Amino acid sequence: xxxxxxxxxxxxxxxxxxxxxxxxxxxxxxxxxxxxxxxxxxxxxxxxxxxxxxxxxxxxxxxxxxxxxxxxxxxxxxxxxxxxxxxxxxxxxxxxxxxxxxxxxxxxxxxx
Amino acid sequence: xxxxxxxxxxxxxxxxxxxxxxxxxxxxxxxxxxxxxxxxxxxxxxxxxxxxxxxxxxxxxxxxxxxxxxxxxxxxxxxxxxxxxxxxxxxxxxxxxxxxxxxxxxxxxxxxx
Numbered sequence: 001x002x003x004x005x006x007x008x009x010x011x012x013x014x015x016x017x018x019x020x021x022x023x024x025x026x027x028x029x030x031x032x033x034x035x036x037x038x039x040x041x042x043x044x045x046x047x048x049x050x051x052x053x054x055x056x057x058x059x060x061x062x063x064x065x066x067x068x069x070x071x072x073x074x075x076x077x078x079x080x081x082x083x084x085x086x087x088x089x090x091x092x093x094x095x096x097x098x099x100x101x102x103x104x105x106x107x108x109x110x111x112x
Numbered sequence: 113x114x115x116x117x118x119x120x121x122x123x124x125x126x127x128x129x130x131x132x133x134x135x136x137x138x139x140x141x142x143x144x145x146x147x148x149x150x151x152x153x154x155x156x157x158x159x160x161x162x163x164x165x166x167x168x169x170x171x172x173x174x175x176x177x178x179x180x181x182x183x184x185x186x187x188x189x190x191x192x193x194x195x196x197x198x199x200x201x202x203x204x205x206x207x208x209x210x211x212x213x214x215x216x217x218x219x220x221x222x223x224x225x
Binding site for chain 2 (some may be wrong): 105
């Protein structure tokens, strides 16, 4: 089965600072990878998904970007954080072809 | 517009009762359906998958699927306080090579001791 490693678990960053969140996947190859954001008490908002190395699709225009430099590595970045970027960020993976998704532990980001 | 809809709740049931969670989806051609449980402050955990019409049972959990009505539900029998969480419905309704997994906003369940 897949294991998704996501770090850090919590992060407090000042407004205007850069961001880099990393996600790595074990137990499968060529997975579909996802970044979601969840505001407090809200549903999952899909930010980015990737079906292969270097292939990134953005769902919502925003202050964030994503990259997939390796098959099982997915990175979420920002050059300058905004207060509105605060939230719970989740990386997810599903097998090639798309079935159920498995989630990492999440990163709780607070921008101050 | 591909959508998955759930009642946000909160849904409160007494301990030992049956909790019934419902979900509807927009794409009639959808083939895969999932229920996730999310405890407060934690990431979603897959608890049930269902692919064909009818019921699928796993312990105290039963998933029910009716593709004609575009409806999927989750029953939790003998509800326990540890079942208190938000339950997310997810539907695979897209083609390979594109985003195909859509989530509902979740139903918050509280089991009262």
